[in-house]
Amino acid sequence: MIELLSGNVILTIFLVIALGTAFGSIPFGPIRFGAAGALFVGLIVGAFVDLNDPILTFLQDLGLGIFVYMVGLEAGETFFRDLKAQLGMMLASVVAVTVGAVVAVGAGGLLNISREVAVGVFSGALTSTPSLALAQEQTGSEIPAVGYSIGYPTGVVVAILLVAVTIGRTWKAKKDQENEDEKILHPVTIAVEVDEVDMAQLDEKYGDQFVVSTLRHHGRARVAEDEVPLERGDVVGIMATRAVTDDLVAAIGRRVAARPLIDEKVTVQHFTVSNKDIAGNQVGNLALPGAFGARITRVRRADEIFLANDDTYLAYGDIVEVVLPAKRQREVNSYFGDSIQSFAELDWIAVAGGLAIGFLFALIQIPLPGGSSFALGAAAGPLIAGLILGALQRTGKTAWQLPRSANYTLRQLGLMMFLAAVGTASGPAFASTAFSLQGLTAILLAVLVSIAGCGTFLLLAALLGKSATRANGGVSGMLGQPAVLQYALENSSDSRIMSGYTATFAVALIFKIVIIPFLLV
Structure with missing residues (x-):
């Protein structure tokens, strides 16, 4: 079976999606991992199956781009309307990322984890692939990827557990009540x-x-x-x-x-x-x-x-x-x-045309101090395009909004493709380090970073008077993590989840990248 799957990326990815869906539906007490099951199955399969990395990268970018574009289309109308009201959430995400970064460097030193691995754990625990790319560029090393491969699945699990614990809470949210x-x-x-x-x-x-x-x-x-x-x-x-x-x-x-x-x-x-x-x-x-x-x-x-x-x-x-x-x-x-x-017949101008604009935005380079820069990438480019087009609603004869059922279907397809490809690509590095002493300490660090970052944001959101659903949407956006967002949506139909996600995503994405050079000093 391993020989059959090795080198056959398409067969492997769809097998991972099918098995991951089945695993995600299994209850572990009150928790079901849902779409994140594809990530975990991918880690297992990737440890044994040799696949073509460039193709996996392509599938990651394509799946992520489709997912965030569809999210942007749905949220675009309310995002710009509520921008002023969401300013507090945006600042809270910056503070939360800073706390996570401080914990990564400080606790990493106490655990005798090298700075390169600690920064990789930070990128993985807060699920920021662009941060990892910049860390590797700054260090000229692949070492941050080891921390990332451990921190990523750990961060997803911890975030989902935090969402499971808090999504149904009814804490005082004076400024975010719904009648x-x-x-x-x-x-x-x-x-x-x-x-x-x-x-x-x-x-x-x-x-x-x-x-x-x-x-x-x-x-x-x-x-x-x-x-x-x-x-x-x-x-x-x-x-x-x-x-x-x-x-x-x-x-x-x-x-x-x-x-x-x-x-x-x-x-x-x-x-x-x-x-x-x-x-x-x-x-x-x-x-x-x-x-x-x-x-x-x-x-x-x-x-x-x-x-x-x-x-x-x-x-x-x-x-x-x-x-x-x-x-x-x-x-x-x-x-x-x-x-x-x-x-039911999709307007492919709205789908393919919007995604083309999104991936064009993905190429935009944002300069950083010191002469370095980073691209918006598949995580931010299509999301920004979706937000803009979703707010415009219509351009000439083209209506950008898709039927809600079609949006959900394409969103799910992109999400599962992305998670299966990420898990499969990270499988070898995860298997080689996760169960060593270095791997176990890195897992502990990832847990601390994830709790510090996500916990800080949830606390600040509560202090700002935001509801539990908006706060959990904000956590999903701060991480930029589709699996966490989907888990929140599977456990609540509250529209404030999407509003929270779009409020924090772009700000947190950029800040998680900007902070990397300072962590490596």
């Missing part, structure tokens, strides 16, 4: 019992938590217009969050038990967005009200359901709830496309 009632949407029918309803004031106060959908005026039901004039005696249908329903009822009139606003003239239908001219556009830019007298009230994107307002972007595969005149149903259906097959 669950703001996520629960339901229709409410209100009879107008005041002489004058100030809808502009209600919209300013609760605008992102309700949408007026239908109106019964003088006995006739119709789709509500953008500016709804309400009179005493009208009955209005609203889609609202549970958090604001009582306030809306109190401001307008009284709740009506039935929902008498849908009849043979007005209907509510669901359509799938597959029209390329719609995807990537904001709801306020669509021709629905003027052309069809229709209104979007809710959007379902994968497992997430949210209210639609004029600023909401639509993506391929979104399922939109539309209130419309019954006689216009066929026209509206044609307008959205409503074809599952159409949106």
Whole structure:
């Protein structure tokens, strides 16, 4: 079997992915390693199988690039919007990396570990391949790679264990609370019992938590217009969050038990967005009200359901709830496309074109003091491209956002390819040193560095008033580690995980590289 796999990279990688997936699903108490199973199986297989290193490097870069590009696409819209609010998380990641670096040098000296190996352990425990590359360039030696090969899997395991312990915690997060009632949407029918309803004031106060959908005026039901004039005696249908329903009822009139606003003239239908001219556009830019007298009230994107307002972007595969005149149903259906097959067919300009831009960014050299420099690489280039394109949503006729299901599939493919290739490539060095005295002390150092770095960040995030989910996303970003991010996502569907990841990734990536020359002094 070993002879069959030796030299056959593709066969080996997919075998590692399959076995790693099976291993990752095995529970060890409350913990499952998930996607990281491919890394551990790869370390075992790589210790016995002789493979072509350049091909493994290619697969690492390709897999990592696909993964971070897809993450960037999904997070781009919120990343730039929340940039100011995430400044504290960014600074916390810099402090945490500094603490990890100090522990690597200080504890490494106490354990009689050479500075080159200690710096390699630092790079591995905080999973920074660009840091390793610069350390090797600065020392002119392959010795840092020995520490890296031990520190990398150790850092992944420790980080996953920390996430497992903290992801479900509900520590005080005064500045990062989510009201669950703001996520629960339901229709409410209100009879107008005041002489004058100030809808502009209600919209300013609760605008992102309700949408007026239908109106019964003088006995006739119709789709509500953008500016709804309400009179005493009208009955209005609203889609609202549970958090604001009582306030809306109190401001307008009284709740009506039935929902008498849908009849043979007005209907509510669901359509799938597959029209390329719609995807990537904001709801306020669509021709629905003027052309069809229709209104979007809710959007379902994968497992997430949210209210639609004029600023909401639509993506391929979104399922939109539309209130419309019954006689216009066929026209509206044609307008959205409503074809599952159409949106399932990937727009390869968005996929390949975006990745090409990302790998072009990867070539950019960042200068460092002393005349050295580092490239953004496959970890940062495609992520930056994804963030920018995800925020742009659309350029000309190209909608950059992919259907959420396609994004997840490609993300998983890239992640598993990356982890299997990294594990297999690191297998020989790990096997030759991990069980020696030097290897055991290096493992201990990697544990200390990982706990110091990740623990410091979690503590600072808690002190900053951030939630456990955002803090764990921030740890994943500080490490730049897909396996840790995926583990967090597998244990929580909170969107703050992705927000935390994108907030810390770029800053920590650059700082982990910049600090290397100082560690080698």
